Amino acid sequence: MTSGADRAVRGAAGADADAAAGAECLADAECLADLERAAAAVLPPDVRDFVAGGSGDELTLAANRAAFDRTFLVPRVLRDVSRCTTDAVLLGRPAALPLAVAPVAYHRLVSEDGELATARAAKAAGVPFAVSTLSSVPIEEITAVGGAVWFQLYWLRDGARTLELARRAEDAGCEALMLTVDVPWMGRRLRDIRNRFTLPAEVRAANIDAGGTAHIRPAGASAVAAHTSEAFSPALTWATVDRLREHTRLPLVLKGVLAREDALRAAESGVDALVVSNHGGRQLDGAVPSLDALAELAPVLGGRCELLLDGGVRSGTDILRALALGAAGVLVGRPVMWGLAAAGEAGARRVFELLAAELRTSLGLAGCPDVAGARSLRTMR
Numbered sequence: 001m002t003s004g005a006d007r008a009v010r011g012a013a014g015a016d017a018d019a020a021a022g023a024e025c026l027a028d029a030e031c032l033a034d035l036e037r038a039a040a041a042v043l044p045p046d047v048r049d050f051v052a053g054g055s056g057d058e059l060t061l062a063a064n065r066a067a068f069d070r071t072f073l074v075p076r077v078l079r080d081v082s083r084c085t086t087d088a089v090l091l092g093r094p095a096a097l098p099l100a101v102a103p104v105a106y107h108r109l110v111s112e113d114g115e116l117a118t119a120r121a122a123k124a125a126g127v128p129f130a131v132s133t134l135s136s137v138p139i140e141e142i143t144a145v146g147g148a149v150w151f152q153l154y155w156l157r158d159g160a161r162t163l164e165l166a167r168r169a170e171d172a173g174c175e176a177l178m179l180t181v182d183v184p185w186m187g188r189r190l191r192d193i194r195n196r197f198t199l200p201a202e203v204r205a206a207n208i209d210a211g212g213t214a215h216i217r218p219a220g221a222s223a224v225a226a227h228t229s230e231a232f233s234p235a236l237t238w239a240t241v242d243r244l245r246e247h248t249r250l251p252l253v254l255k256g257v258l259a260r261e262d263a264l265r266a267a268e269s270g271v272d273a274l275v276v277s278n279h280g281g282r283q284l285d286g287a288v289p290s291l292d293a294l295a296e297l298a299p300v301l302g303g304r305c306e307l308l309l310d311g312g313v314r315s316g317t318d319i320l321r322a323l324a325l326g327a328a329g330v331l332v333g334r335p336v337m338w339g340l341a342a343a344g345e346a347g348a349r350r351v352f353e354l355l356a357a358e359l360r361t362s363l364g365l366a367g368c369p370d371v372a373g374a375r376s377l378r379t380m381r
């Protein structure tokens with residue numbers, strides 16, 4: 001187990017020193033698994049567990065990946081794919097890929113530049129970056145980079161303060177609000193509990209506080225879990241969604257929807273998009289895999305609101321599978337953190353380069369000249 005003092009020395013700064021050396025071999029990374037291994041080699045064990053881990057026995061974490069592995073595509077032939085393109089439209093705006101960076105907390109745990117490096121890489125790739133409420137860089141500094149930014153919002157115990165944060169994101173130039181609805185409190189993430197995971201002094205939730213319990217090493221618990229229990233409201237309801245809808249002019253996205261009843265209620269309430277997500281297997285262990293939920297929800301909703309898929313995406317073919325099952329696009333989280341840990345901004349750029357190359361290859365081999373064509377593919381599961 002790594003101590004807080006050890007991690008303060010070896011943490012973000014140490015990871016970046018290793019990442020600088022690792023940047024030379026980025027060209028050898030031919031898939032996301034290569035970057036995962038490179039990240040594992042430089043991250044302190046407790047930070048690696050924080051990024052990789054799920055809740056409970058990690059059944060849902062594993063099931064997210066297994067759902068992709070058991071989903072097979074039925075390719076079409078004799079179609080002109082000589083000008084195959086990955087261009088997409090997400091929340092009404094053009095994107096170079098049907099992909100956005102998922103909201104992941106505390107990028108400075110793995111890279112000294114943190115979310116700024118992610119924002120620059122996402123801008124270069126032409127994809128939106130969903131910035132977490134728990135980002136380790138203030139939202140205004142991230143939007144100043146100039147790319148497309150969405151703001152992921154946790155509903156705080158102080159509702160007025162939450163609405164101020166939403167307005168702050170809007171004023172900073174964010175293009176959408178993404179309200180996470182599946183975290184009344186944090187799931188029991190056993191890796192973090194066993195590690196007594198604590199944020200190093202130089203990493204903080206820059207948008208909501210300057211420190212607090214996330215930096216106090218607890219006995220037999222996760223300091224990050226204690227912090228979120230203090231900060232987040234467990235009383236989030238549909239009335240709260242309506243309140244937020246009235247407060248903002250931005251497109252409103254709900255993240256963490258799996259049940260058809262909730263999806264239909266969201267569509268009726270005028271929500272612009274849903275992220276079909278089990279929080280990467282980090283909340284309710286035993287929850288349905290996100291891809292399986294997508295396969296159920298897409299026909300039920302019939303296009304009444306946009307669907308995005310989160311959880312388990314590890315290749316361009318996975319993106320194609322999600323598109324075929326009805327998603328407008330996907331969110332990618334852990335792989336971006338691997339890239340950042342392995343080589344900072346260059347590593348994150350490599351993640352997007354690999355996914356773009358893999359998606360274009362898969363589209364063409366499936367007989368799809370574009371992303372729209374992928375949505376007519378049949379799957380066998």
